[in-house]
Structure formats: C-alpha cells, structure tokens
Amino acid sequence: MPEQKSLKAILFDLDDTLIDWGNVTQDWLAFENGFLGRVQIFIESQGYTLPFEPFADAFRTSNQLAWETGRRNFVAPHMGRLLVEAAETIGIPPGKLDATACLRAADRGIIEGTVAFPDAARVLGEIRAAGVRTAIVTNAPQPMWLRDYEMEYHGLMPYFPDCRLSAADVGYLKPHPAIFETALRCLGVKADEAVFVGDSLSADVVGAQGVGLAAVWHKPRPGESLLDGLVTPDATVTTLADLPAALDALFPNWRS
Template sequence: MNKLENLKIIIFDLDDTLIVEVAAVEAAFLATCELAHKKYGIDTENLYHTVKSHGRQLWNAFVDIEYCNNIGIGYWEGLWGNFIGDHHNLKFIRDRIPTYRYQVWYNALAEFQINDSIFVQKLVDLFGNELRQRLVLFPETESTLKQLSQNYSLALITNGISDLQHEKLEKTHLLAYFQHITISGEEGFGKPDPRIFKLTLDKLGISAENAVMVGDNLSRDIKGAQKIGIRGIWINRSRKTLSQDICIPDAQISSLIELLKLF
C-alpha cells in the first residue's frame, strides 16, 4: 500500500490489535485452574478445557445468541464483565451473571468429584482478578499511536460490552489517543456490520476514501471495513496463511510499527 495522500483518519480495532486478549484470557484461566490443582490435585489443563466447555454450554443456554453474536461477545466476557447498559439483553444478562459464573466453575469441579461452594466462589473471583492483571498493550502499541497521532486523527471501533472495553482503555491509558471510540455493546451491532463503520465515519464527518481500518480479524475488521470502501490493513502477528476466500486486505503487517513505513 502506497502512502495515502488523502488519508485523514486511521481506525483501529482494540482486542489483539492494540491490547493482548486471547493470550491473556488463556493465561488467566490457567492461573485460576492452577489454584484447583494446588488444593485438590486436579490437572490444570483438564480443568481449563472443562471450564471452557461448561462456559460455552451455559452461555448458549441462557443468553440471546443472536444479540451476543451481533455485538461480538462470548462466554468469557460473562465470566468477568459487569454488562452495564440499558439494553434489555444487557439487563437480562446482568441479573443472571452471578449465577452463571458460579455454575460454570461448580459444574467444572463436579466433573472431578469436587463439591466445595466456598472454593467455587474463590475461583469465580480469582479469574476476573487474574484477567484484569493481564490487560496489557503489545510492546509497540503506544509508541506507534503516539507517532501516528502527530499526523493523523485516530479512531477506534471495538466489539464488546461497554464496561469491559472502557476498563481496558482506561487501564492501558489509550483513551487520549482517539478522537472517537465506537463500542458495539453501546450501539447494538458490531463488526463486520457495515453500519458500525458508517456510524464512525458519520460521527467524524469523514468519507470512506479518507479512512483506513487496522485490525487482526480478516472477517470482522478488514472485510467489514472494505464493504463500505474503507481500506483494510490486516495485522497478522502469528503470520497465518491468508484466507483469500474471506477477503484480500489492502496491506498486511506483522507488527503495528510497520504502519509507520506504510504512512
């Protein structure tokens, strides 16, 4: 991708683009399960996979899956989010989330013949604490944003519930870099829905040809943006094989620092 002479704004995804997410979630699960290993001798990896299985099963059984898919949230948010907001689905989840969290860990431990309600609640609380300690930026995130913000306006479009995404942004001190932040949980729809990209452009008064989207997910971030004419830059840290049946990004990078060469 050559330097865009008409580029005015760079839009970023948040999770696994600017902030470590998947690795942080996995590490938090393993750290929490390790406590059960120390107390009861349960294999850490086995419990980890058992918890994930029960998390998905119970989540799918009580939430409006279509709504959750629309805003891009999954069972792991249910294990640590507060689900603040006025949408009836958020209220529904918020009212039931303490029971959900307890039941996930209770059911997982029951498979190892453990019945300890006090310990279950300890694991519930520990997972959220462990994950919050792991809300960190990729090493190059802040320096890249600082340099890019000297010449371009920056915006953010992220899928997720409002309280968690704001917590991540505040803890990692990213808020000051963005002219506008769009969170799917506040709008009722998220990436790859073209509406969330258009909403951001409209809020900024920018046309699609003056914007570029940077994200780690080909389908949600890149294809979604390209649908309304925004160029898409795929950050492919793990150097996955490009799946051209999804979409072809306008550029591909393995580190955010490479954006400084593109622009």
C-alpha cells in the same frame, strides 16, 4: 495527475490489534465465576434471592445463544442485558433490574496477561502528531465505558479522545456496515479518507472494505485464517511498528 487523497482518520480494532491477548494467563472460568458472583451479590442486595449456579448456567446459555445469533444476523450481544435476562430466566421479576448497575457490580477489571502491543503507544503518538484522527471500533459485548478501564490501564486512552465504539453500544457487530458508518460519522470523515486496522479478516477487513475503507490487516501471530486467499487486505503488517510504512503506500502524503 489525479488529486492526492488525504488521510484524515484511522479506525482501530482493539483486541489483538492494540491489546495483545496472546499470553493471557487468566483462568476464564474463574474469571467468569468471579464477576457473576459479584452480580449475584448485587442482585441479592436488592432484596431478591438468586442462587449462583442456576444464574451462572442461565448467563452462559443466554450468552452462547446471543453469539450464535449474532454470527448470523450481526446483532450485537450486550453483556448487561444478558446478565438481566439470565436473572429473569430464573425468576427475578421482569423489568426490575438495571443492566448498567449489573455491569458496574460485575467490576470486570483487567484480564491477566493482556498487554498493549509494544509499539502501540509510539505509533499512535506518531499518527496523532501528524493530525490524523483516531477511533476504536471493537466487537466487545460490553458498553465502551467498561472497556475504557482497560484502555486506561494499557495506556491507550490518550490516543483516542474523540471516538470509541463497542458493538454493544452501536447494536451491530463487525462486519455489519452500521458500526463502521457510525465511527465515520463520529469522526466526521468519509470512507475514502480513512483506514481501518484490525486483526480479523472476517470482521475487520471484510467489514471495512465493504463500506469503502482501506483495510490494514494486523496479523500479530503466524497461523492460517480460513479466509486466507479469499480476502485481500490493502496492506498486511505483522507488527504495529510497520503501520506507518504501510500508510505511506496507501496515502503517500499522510505525514505532511
């Protein structure tokens, strides 16, 4: 009888996997103008003149270009560097602004209407209690310290003490192997000892399976995906409450 593999770690996507964005009430333009305005005030406090509209336009142009490029080569956009680039595009001397200070000034805060999925804390507690390690692997363009505020707010931080990675930190977007491999190294586990849970077939499921991880597709809302039928997750759950049972099928001894 083949030796039973043991489950050592579960890697989670963040947005729409643990945090539900399905009922966001935030006016996105107002939100973006809010943080860009705070960055503008910060940069002007350094003794520069930075008119708001050209700065906001330059940021939106840089941001859009970075995501278009990132979708082709998987190089991750970095919001701090995009803020600096936008300011430099409209005349701030190169090399004078600090990306981290600009992100602090942005004070991005919590997106109105986001909530943790109702079963997230309970299921994460169950997983941790079984001795399984956990990691966050998100395609966020913000460094993880900025997303940590949201994880705290949503009560998720206690379940991820070891390893939280954003694409901005690693430099690559899922499905690029680098971000998954960085997470496995961070936890000290091999791909066949771990599972990835995420809501995106193209980023999470394809990327995780590409490096040899079993991939659970968390599909919180009905609807078609372009990749339906082309990608086969190792398991599919519509609620996190079903994740423990899905793990039973993949790693029968994971609870012991």
